[in-house]
Amino acid sequence: MAFANPANDPLTVRFTVADYDLPATLNSGQAFRWHFEDGAWEGVVAGRWLQARSEVGGLAVRAAQPQRSWDWLRHYLAVEENLRAMVASFPPDPPLQAAVVACRGLRLLRQEPWECLASFILSSTKQIPQIQQIVARLCERYGEPVAVPDEHRPEFAFPSAARLAACTEAELRDCRMGFRARYLRETAGRVAAGDPDLSTLASRSLPEAREALMSLPGVGRKIADCALLFSLGFSAAFPVDVWILKALRQLYFPRRRVTLRGLHAFTETHFGPYAGYAQQCLFHWMRQQAGRVT
DNA sequence: AACCAGGACACAA
């Protein structure tokens, strides 16, 4: 439930929610526009500057302008996601249970499809801090300015597909994205033309939506699954990146040779309808084990 | 100085 704070501040919303790990959620490689500053998390969602912090019993989020409804933010943050039900549906295998325990309060964000897809096109063979830098440059140069608090530095929305399609490849390369520039530009053109229409993909079947995404240049199985899971609500999508590849082989197939195709078949049957959440727990857990923040 | 990073793609065998 959302309600105004005691001061009746129209810029702030509070969500009463148990088990919400804000740092793990905002900084676990799902979204790339959040950063910790002055004791809170700042980011831009759907063209709105936001500042979020954890409080006893929930979250407090401040915007730069009054909001007549906060439903969009509750949806983005997945405040009402039933973590218990998802965890309860998992197979009782030791590795997954260990990962789940270490990821209490981790959520799957519901991002805007275009921003999510474009960001993950930029993610290939890049470390998370570098992805954040590229996305930041892209927004500064080609995104629309958004309202910010007084004295705050300018912030920008994620650029539309049409705007990025209008960029030259050289302009995009100048954002330090290397060979990904051509992929981003061509995919932006397709999306801007409604081929495919990202706004209707969520209502299609998982295989259909995945196939549509994979028809885009620079979008293979992994990046398609990221967009399906982190923005389109396909909770069964299971992105297999290098970390998950290592984890699955080590935890479930020690000293056996398994192809990527074989691993996909395994994940589709083993983890159940919320496989994507299992994946995010394993990913976060592996990175915790590695003791890195990258 | 090699090696790797939330991969995709063309091309070989």
Add this chain to the structure above:
DNA sequence: TTGTGTCATGGT
């Protein structure tokens, strides 16, 4: 179908 080289860039 499955394996290898290539593609930029920045960090260990």
